[in-house]
Amino acid sequence: MGNLLRVLNDKGGSVPKVNLFVDFEKAQPTDAEKAVYEKVAAVLERAPRIIDELGGYTGAGEQIREAISKPSNEDTQEKAWNAVRPLVLQLKTYYEFCTELETALTSILSVLCSADMTAMSHLEMHQALTKQLAEILDFSLKFDDLKMNNPSIQNDFSYYRRTMSRKRLESNDQPRTTGAASNSVEGEVDMRDDVANRMSLFYAHPTPLLNALSATTKRFVEMHSELPLENTTDCLSMVACVCRVMTENPNYYTRFENEETIYFCLRVMVGVIILYDHVHPVGAFAKNAPIDIHKSVKVLKDHSQKTDGLLNALRFNTKHFNDEQTPKATKTLLSS
Template sequence: MGNLLKVLTRDIDNAGNFFLDFENAQPTQPETAVWEEVNQVLKEARVVLDDLQTYKGAGEEIRQAIQRPGAPGVQERAWSAVVPLVSKLKTFYEFSQKLESGLRILLDVLTSSSSSPTQQLEQKQALARQFAHILHFTLRFDELKMTTPAIQNDFSYYRRTISRLRINNPTADAGCEVNNELANRMSLFYASATPMLKTLSDATSKFVSDNPDVPIENTTDCLSTMASVCKVMLETPEYRSRFTSEETVLFCLRVMVGVIILYDHVHPHGAFVKTSNIDMKGCIKLLKEQPPISVEGLLNALRYTTKHLNDEATSKQIKNLLQPN
């Protein structure tokens, strides 16, 4: 526990003892089974991000189909272009359920012990690192989704086409990989500005309600401790200098924002009240000190996906800090 406490109290004399090693922490023998199970999810997460980053959409084919509805072959070309893209969107949607499962596995391990959250995180650094990677993926996926309007355009066209087919033949979608029922569920998922973050927020809230024997403080303290560690590591030169790349800085910022949002969803009073275990003013100021292009999506996540920001108990200073420029 000592190393983490020294990080949290900014003990610069102990700078060599780095706490949450997001780059290199490896599992101990007792962690291996859980680590390997979650690692399969994280491997798939990298593939999902790669696929989303290269998502081009079928915008031109759809425009032609709308503008020239009677032209020979136009509708068929649009449909042929959209179907494999919707199949990919189905893969993303199904992966959100795997991500939820991985999160719950880690929450169960990191919160169910009688040890303090501080001890849990320090003793199980490899699992804490995986928890961080899940949050990093989540924020990165949602950032990319918000800047890829083709997703909604393609999926809307697909649903409209399915609906037209079903008017004359109610079972017309039976042979489709994404039938009408699945399309409805996917539509709810993609309707959210931050679908993966909503998935994790709902999963964390459900984890708390499904485990009444685990004190809620075990979960909220775990989340607030991770937020505090990320903040201190980022603003303390002795620790920040240990990062091997600037990408780790952005990684820590995403993790910090992710745990804040989860905390805000599960803590009865949220992250923004004065009694919160998270220094929200400090976290927001730290974000705003970064290049805007790097963190605007993270600031928007705090503005629009938290639960308690607009509560009366939230100070005007914090609300003003989060006002868009």
């Protein structure tokens, strides 16, 4: 493959020694990838706009505080409600986009984890889909970081739900006129209760999208019982190793046209380690895991000016970091 250099695949230990260049900047789909690639691309093309919007999300905190402090003032109540409703519709759009990403991830895993070739061969033959997997993980880390650092998101949605419940109760208490709508507040309902419930659970999680993608990956494994678990975990661990090697080795990272691609690789490495840790029964921190956590942490610390959040993600968003079986040296390394 012109865009990929496969130098060595020597599994001398539990961690595969892999030198592999995947062109995350320019990889194009082969004919075999095109059907899945185009469906996923139609979803991912909206990702930059959503990150920009979420980054500029200011919320309705001022109006909500005013309404809470003056509960009998109808004007302040109406101002808060009118401020919150369009914001909640934005949050609904982001939630729906994230559910589309879950579907996209499943489509990609169906190809990259299929039994017809090894994980290494899949990355070699399906670079464009590997790039899209990386883009989903990159988006998820950016999305979750913006959400986690913006309490207005949960505050706005909580206020919306409380106000909607109150309006329904008030409407039910009012006498009904013959021929009138059974519930006058229904004209203000922006979503069904089941959607609101799912959104509430989604946004309540500190890192909602990574949590959702982890659950999606586990469901993929459960639904494809004909595939050995190793098909999925080998794919994830191989992507993690490739991302690490490409940021360690100047023969590879000097081939990037954009320096930001290095940080893209680091975000993807962390995202895929988190997925692996949630899917594998023992996790990514076990001594015999096929991911070199120590080298992964080292490369993050080598770029510490932009990776503090990624180190925290490994500590707080993984499933097995605090297990007794996690080596003490690993815990010390990540905590220092």
